Structures are given as structure tokens and as C-alpha cells.
Amino acid sequence: MARTATTFDTFNAVAEPKRRKVLEMLSEGELPVNDIVTRLGWPQPVVSKHLGVLKEVGLVSMRKNGRQRVYRLEGEQLKPIHDWAKSFEKSWSERLDRLDEYLQELQKEESDDDSK
Amino acid sequence: MARTATTFDTFNAVAEPKRRKVLEMLSEGELPVNDIVTRLGWPQPVVSKHLGVLKEVGLVSMRKNGRQRVYRLEGEQLKPIHDWAKSFEKSWSERLDRLDEYLQELQKEESDDDSK
């Protein structure tokens, strides 16, 4: 068996750097394909293919406007990734917690000084 | 050119469902390989290989203990993913914002009723 298909889920779709770039670009508003092509400077088929993958997993939607196809970000689809990563938050915030405690202790000492 | 290497970055490493499973398991505490093997029921080489990828990108670290190798989660490495996804938060919270407004409006109407 080979690697999990790219179109299988959001995690795979987003693993490709170029696709993340496209999503970032679309986060500022919907865009027709050609705008993405000119802004990013990639060959048009490359852009279309990546948009195809993103559409397949629901990360973008498409609307026809004349002969243009306007793509729009569907950001809710990124929430599962956010939530999954966030579920590990504890493991990177522990250090900050300790820093917090330290700072609180400093403050306490300061107010002790004040009360003198 | 083929797909971006799995060992290239965290996003790719985490795109594989089995590797996410391993990370979730390690989030409860460090474990030697064999514990992971028996808990997940996967062939030992499969587990070792996935651990290898995770170690390569720094998502886990390893410590020798006798003939065992104990793996530990390095959760800070997931923060970039969290932050990236969070940067799109606006696009999925807008609906909720609107829902909030709606609910607040409902409440206001209710208290108007109360005041009658």
C-alpha cells in the first residue's frame, strides 16, 4: 500500500506547501484562477490541479462567473486541524505556565516590597 | 518532481493518520516501542518506521533505557500547525459571531417581554 491519498482528508491536502499558499491567498477574499496564477507565478495547470484537490476535500468552493471560475476559502474545514493541534496545547504551554508562576511570584515580591 | 518528502516538515509528518495516533498515545506520557506495538497492535517495524519519521521532524525524542527505547512527545513542534490553522479562525468564527448576535438579540427581546 502506498501513501494515503492527498484527497483523502484535510490533513493531507494541507501538507503540500503550495496548497497552503493558495489558501492563505484566498483568505483575503475570493479570486478567479487567473488572479492566483499571475500573483503566484505558477503555471496555470499547476494552480488548477491544486485547486482541484482543495475543492475535493472541501477547503474551497467554486462559483462560475462568465468564463471565470471564482474560488472561495471554506475555512471551517480547517477547524478540525486547529482543534487537533490545540488538544496538544498543554504540552507546549507548560513552560509558559511555569513562566507565569515565576512572574506572579515576582509580582508578589514586589507588592511585599511596596507594603514595607 | 514527486510529492514533498514526509520528513520534510511537520505538516507532512502529521498528515499520516497512524502517526497522529502515535502522537496521541504519547501525549499521555512517554512509552517504549513495545508498549506502542502491543497497544496499537501494529507490526513492530511499522511502528519503528513511523517513530523514525516523527523523530526526524522533531515531533518526538528518544531516550535509551536498557534495551528499550523510550519515546517522548515534543508537543511544541505542533504549535506552528496550531498557529497556522488559527490564523484562519476568522473564517469559521464569523458564523458563530453572527449566531452570537442573534442569540443576544433574542435575549434582549425576552427581557423586553419580561419588563411588560
Place this chain on the structure above:
DNA sequence: ACATTATATTCCAATATCGGAATATGTCAA
């Protein structure tokens, strides 16, 4: 009907993947 514009699709080569089987390496114990 035809040319033009905008985009998608197909075919291809090079490459990287994942899992399985077998085997190698490393560590301890007797």
C-alpha cells in the same frame, strides 16, 4: 461559425510513500 479567453484534463516521467518479510543491530543475563 470562428477566434479568443479562461480553465480543466490527460498523459507522462521521476520519485517518494507505506507495509510486509526478512534480517541486522544492540543490550542484557546466565
Place this chain on the structure above:
DNA sequence: TTGACATATTCCGATATTGGAATATAATGT
């Protein structure tokens, strides 16, 4: 040293990927 245990590595087959080139499709204007 020999054996048992824990884990990593190598080799392999089947498959999916990405980008490029060429081409197909679709919509518009003349």
C-alpha cells in the same frame, strides 16, 4: 559466549504524487 529480547534497517511491490507539455472544454464576443 551463547541465547533471548527489544528495536532498527533493508529490500521489495504496489501505488499515489507533483509538475510539465499538450490538449480538451467552456463561455464570450464578433
